[in-house]
Amino acid sequence: MTYNIVLCGVGGQGVLSVAAIIARGAMMEGLQVKQAEVHGMSQRGGAVIATMRISSEEIFSDLISEGQADMILSMEPLESIRHIAYLKKGGQLVTGKDPFINIPDYPDREELYSVINSIEGSMLIDTKNLAVEAGSQRAQNMVLVGSASKVLPIKEDTFLGAIENVFTRKGEDIVTINKKAFVLGRNS
Amino acid sequence: MSELVLLGDEAVAQGAIDAGLSIAYGYPGTPSTEIVEYLQDWKRKEDNSLIASWCSNEKTAYEAAVAVSMMGKRALVTMKHVGLNVAADAFMNSIGYTIHGGLVLAVADDPGMHSSQNEQDSRYYADFARTICLEPRNQQEAYEMTRDAFELSEKLHLPVLLKLTTRISHSRAVIKRGDVRPKNEFNPSKDRSHWTNLPFLSRQNYEDLWQQRPVLAEISESSDYNPLSINDRNKEVAVITTGLAYNYYKEAEKELENKPSHLHISFYPMPEDKIRKLAGSAARIIVIEEGYPFVERFLKGILPxxxxxxxxxxDVIPHLGEITPDICRKAMGLASFEKAEVKAFDMPGRPPQLCKGCPHTDSYKALNEVMAEYENPVVTSDIGCYTLGYFAPHNAIHSCLDMGAAVTMARGAAEAGAHPAVGVIGDSTFMHTGIQGLVDMLSAGNRVTLMILDNSITAMTGMQRTIVESSGIPEIVKGCGVDPAHVRTIVPLPKYHEENVKVIREEVEYDGVSVIIAQRACIHVVKAKYAKG
Structure with missing residues (x-):
């Protein structure tokens, strides 16, 4: 089993923290993980992409081919479409619903949603409201992980353990909020 | 031993630690920065005796490391590919030395130019210098090669170049640690002839280096880092890969029925016998290499x-950009994967830009207002976040060449007749190689205004501490000889806009060298401070 994810968003949105939780979960289940990140200039408000490969076998490549992603997991709608060439036929698109607008020619929201919905089974997640419901707007990333977890080859309990693992040093409140955000995302 | 999840850069750092590293020097540069960052973290948590320091530039870093080797200890130097241009003088001239403590130069190339102005291939530098280059294909190998690099350096008395690329530096995987070697004791080399590049000594040193060629060739031929597999049943095509192309090829290879013979090269000088053997196995060789066509040119020559x-x-392989799995598949004649169908859509670009609240935005706004009052203003810029001033709405800069060129190019433009000629440079970049240009223009008596955008951090590469604090910069500038009356400090904030415009206007009209220091901390530094309380 090999599962390929393209993670995308805008620099500063926390794409890498999403990647970190999924990677931790996969490793807790004994799977191999390879994750290619983008650091440096593009992090300054530009489009960012990270690829993550989870596998029960040896993984050679950090990068994937077009049409090879099982999932595109995006922090915001426009970026979910930017790397759509990577999504395989029948692949899953999961994206936050709120646009991140820092360019003058950001497209019309409804048009964007219609493009996203033209892919079968797409999930448009209201991460902001669900995160607020969980206790902090900053937990939007975890809502997204929760939604993605519905199709990722990693168990719910493992994810909750990974969240605990990653956030413990930030205190019990933060763990609780992030777990709740995850569950809200998963049930959305 | 223990397993860790590490970036390629971090695997290099861990490999160096486990090889008995004493001291590391570097200058921040994507994608190499995380090596020294990891070592600094290691120092805080595990081993306070380790030294891991940022230097003012790559040349100073490399030279300091050479002296560590002279004292018998192991040293690591880190930089990005273009940083080696700055350190090249020291690197090239250290080859004639008889390296004592292991000296490893980790250089991270950036094919695809994710965060760089070119995609030069550091293998050429190793070849130019006639030393060993190692290029890992995964994080585990990055760890192991770093250890081997130290061993080779001490055994062959050569500095060893470890070549990384963006995708290995910034990709994360599990690595297994090996045993830990003790550090070297202080043990200075006593032979002065090994460390003095006087022509009569150098002639002998280079002769010795030349005589060592068969030794390197022998290591290369027998190295596991240059694995060769011959398939006698495929006489049509054979493959040579270098760098990460190995991984992409291995993925594609699974789908090939009659697998080509394959040589992967990650130890240089190249294994010439293995290459000949591979060439004898098939009518055609496909060379898939990350970076320049280095191996390919070596193979091809100019004769039939x-x-x-x-x-x-x-053009069987694209000459620009990084190698990707798709490029590999295509070269091997494999079809692309079937993609998801999606409604057509006109995708707008989203280039990187200055952050909301960035001090540079306010600096450029004030500068632009003054420049608009002139017919032919020239603003030369430099390497850092402020290069993003090229983009709208700022459209504020005319040039960006390399580290330090904002200063020297402003001088050249001024002497060619430009007025105003303004150089815009960051605090860290000014310390890197900006000072020399300032000294030049002072000696020439140019009419130039230098703006130092001091955000008190090396921001673009991810918040590394600058080696001189903000309070030190006016003193350095004055110390170079700038008239103190024309060393002005402004605070780039919207509320001081009018004031700042006035200062810039005055200094631009001053008939001499003036320096305006725009001092306000990077917004991320401020945020981090608030987060900590």
Whole structure:
């Protein structure tokens, strides 16, 4: 089993923290993980992409081919479409619903949603409201992980353990909020 | 031993630690920065005796490391590919030295130019210098090669170049640690002839280096880092890979029925016998290499040959950008994967830009207002976040060449007749190689205004501490000889806009060298401070 994810968003949105939780979960289940990140200039408000490969076998490549992603997991709608060439036929698109607008020619929201919905089974997640419901707007990333977890080859309990693992040093409140955000995302 | 999840850069750092590293020097540069950051973290948590320091530039870093080797200890130097241009003088001239403590130069190339102005291939530098280059294909190998690099350096008395690329530096995987070697004791080399590049000594040193060639060739031929597999049943095509192209090829290879013979090269000088053996196995060789067509040119020469060589030189592989799994599949004649169908859509670009609240935005706004009052203003800029001033709405800069060029190019533009000629440079970049240009223009008596955008951090590469604090910069500038009356400090904030415009206007009209220091901390530094309380 090999599962390929393209993670995308805008620099500063926390794409890498999403990647970190999924990677931790996969490793807790004994799977191999390879994750290619983008650091440096593009992090300054530009489009960012990270690829993550989870596998029960040896993984050679950090990068994937077009049409090879099982999932595109995006922090915001426009970026979910930017790397759509990577999504395989029948692949899953999961994206936050709120646009991140820092360019003058950001497209019309409804048009964007219609493009996203033209892919079968797409999930448009209201991460902001669900995160607020969980206790902090900053937990939007975890809502997204929760939604993605519905199709990722990693168990719910493992994810909750990974969240605990990653956030413990930030205190019990933060763990609780992030777990709740995850569950809200998963049930959305 | 223990397993860790590490970036390629971090695997290099861990490999160096486990090889008995004493001291590391570097200058921040994407994608190499995380090596020294990891070592600094290691120092805080595990081993306070380790030294891991940022230096003012790559040359100073490399030279300091050479002296560590002279004292018998192991040293690591880190930089990005273009940083080696700055350190090249020291690197090239250290080759004639008889390296004592292991000296490893980790250079991270950036094919695809994710965060760089070119995609030069550091293998050429190793070849130019006639030393060893190692290029890992995964994080585990990055760890192991770093250890081997130290061993080779001490055994062959050469500095060893470890070549990384963006995708290995910034990709994360599990690595297994090996045993830990003790550090070297302080043990200075006593032979002065090994460390003095006087022509009569150098002649002998280079002769010795030349005589060592068969030794390097022998290591290369027998190295596991250059694995060769021959398939006698495929006489049509053979493959040579370098760098990460190995991984992409291995993925594609699974789908090939009659697998080509394959040589992967990650130890240089190249294994010439293995290459000949591979060439004898098939009518055509496809060379898939990350970076320049280095191996391919070596294979091809200019004379007609029996074996057809396909690669970047005849456009079978794209010459620009990084190698990808798709490029590999195509070269091997494999079809693309079936993609998801999606409604057509006109995708707008989203280039990187200055952050909301960035001090540079306010600096450029004030500068632009003054520049608009002139017919032919020239604003030369430099390497850092402020290069993003090229983009709208700022459209504020005319040039960006390399580290330090904002200063020297402003001088050249001024002497060619430009007025105003303004150089815009960051605090860290000014300390890197900006000072020399300031000294030049002072000695020439130019009419130039230098703006130092001091955000008190090396921001673009991810918040590394600058080696001189903000309070030190006016003193350095004055110390170089700038008239103190024309060393002005402004605070780039919207509320001081009018004031700042006035200062810039005055200094631009001053008939001499003036320096305006725009001092306000990077917004991320401020945020981090608030987060900590």
């Amino acid at each position: 040959q029996a074996v057809q060589v396909d690669g970047k030189l005849n």
